[in-house]
Amino acid sequence: MQVPFFNFKRRIGSQLESLWHSIEEVVDSGEFILKKQVAGLEQDICDYTGAKHCIAMASATGCMTLALDAAGIGPGDEVITPAFSYVSTASVIANLGAKPVFVDVDPESYLATPEAIKAAITEKTRAIIGVHLFNALVDMPALAELCRQKHIFLLEDSATTLGGRYGALNAGLAGDAGVYSFFPAKPLGGVGDGGVVVTDNDELATRCRMLRNHGQDGIHRFTHHLLGYNSRMDDINADFIRKGLPxxxxxxxxxxxxxxxxxxxxxxxxxxxxxxxxxxxxxxxxxxxxxxxxxxxxxxxxxxxxxxxxxxxxxxxxxxxxxxxxxxxxxxxxxxxxxxxxxxxxxxxxxxxxxxxxxxxxxxxxxxxxxx
Ligand SMILES: Cc1ncc(COP(=O)(O)O)c(C=O)c1O
Incomplete structure (x- = not known):
């Protein structure tokens, strides 16, 4: 018997027809990027999670970078993150000029525990990334309490965890901002890269929205209020992801x-x-x-x-x-x-x-x- 690690043919097979249909629709409309389907996906994710704001981007890595950037993280800052994780959880810190401060993980859950993270806090700590890995959720409510006390920005890396919960609260919503990835193998996979930031913070949401499209405000084209990025989501992908959510x-x-x-x-x-x-x-x-x-x-x-x-x-x-x-x-x-x-x-x-x-x-x- 052959057992592949992922089986995209099985996953996407039944949805191929609707994918062709959405490609046709998007091509006909000429609305390829950050248009109707992307806005629809953002609303769907807000409805599903209960988040106030959702900002769709080109990947969860982009989402983490922009959320930290929007929070003002940069050179001279320390950001605590696990020693065992996917590379994004550290590279996004370093790419902003801040210092990743690694903490060792728990041998059974493979996660950086709130206790280990607390012990790594210094006067330079400006943010913490709480990372959920594989099949375990880090105790984000405990981390959120710690961060509230110490006035530290908390980013929840729930890239792989859309649909996880702490009681009534959805994974992704416990910190100042959370991210979900739509990489094809993820629980809600797209037909390419994609991700979203979720947050209840109005100002952070506005900054993320501007940063993803070169610092523009969506009203005055080619006026760049911030030094931003191209981290925009495609509408064909957004449409496909929306169809997977139910x-x-x-x-x-x-x-x-x-x-x-x-x-x-x-x-x-x-x-x-x-x-x-x-x-x-x-x-x-x-x-x-x-x-x-x-x-x-x-x-x-x-x-x-x-x-x-x-x-x-x-x-x-x-x-x-x-x-x-x-x-x-x-x-x-x-x-x-x-x-x-x-x-x-x-x-x-x-x-x-x-x-x-x-x-x-x-x-x-x-x-x-x-x-x-
Ligand atoms: C824990 C974790 N964080 C972040 C990411 C990055 O997601 P993306 O590939 O959408 O940039 C991944 C991707 O595998 C991940 O596993």
């Missing part, structure tokens, strides 16, 4: 059931692998990242059996060449380093069948039975 909750539920099935099928392999610990919040299992014994051998074994896997992420961020200038070395972030050495990401998407999950788990069991 099935987001059921797709997320499907992801949870698949995660549960993996847990059942891999039960009893405690000495060989462990699942990421997800706390009390309602998570979105965007990726299934296990800690496994003999990672590289298992990865190859699964590949030979037709199962595609990935490594999220092979290096802690502080040890990436791009951050060498910060002077971190091996041993500075021991938990992040251990996780990076043992992580293996298995296929998980709503279209994955139970038979496929069972097949993957059978192969993992066969590997450990043969090797250990």
């Amino acid at each position: 099935t987001l909750d059921s797709n997320n539920e499907q992801r949870r059931q698949i995660e549960h099935l993996y847990r059942e099928e891999l039960h009893g392999l405690d000495g060989y692998l462990s699942f990421q610990r997800a706390d009390r919040f309602q998570t979105v299992p965007y990726a299934l990242v296990l800690q496994v014994k003999g990672r590289d051998k298992l990865k190859q074994y699964l590949a030979d059996k037709g199962v595609a896997t990935k490594i999220y992420y092979p290096q802690p961020l502080p040890l990436q060449p791009a951050f060498a200038y910060l002077g971190h070395g091996q041993g500075d972030f021991p938990v992040a380093e251990t996780i990076a050495m043992h992580s293996l990401s298995l296929p998980i998407y709503p279209e994955l069948s139970a038979q496929e999950v069972i097949y993957v788990c059978q192969q993992i069991r066969a590997f450990y039975a043969a090797e250990y």
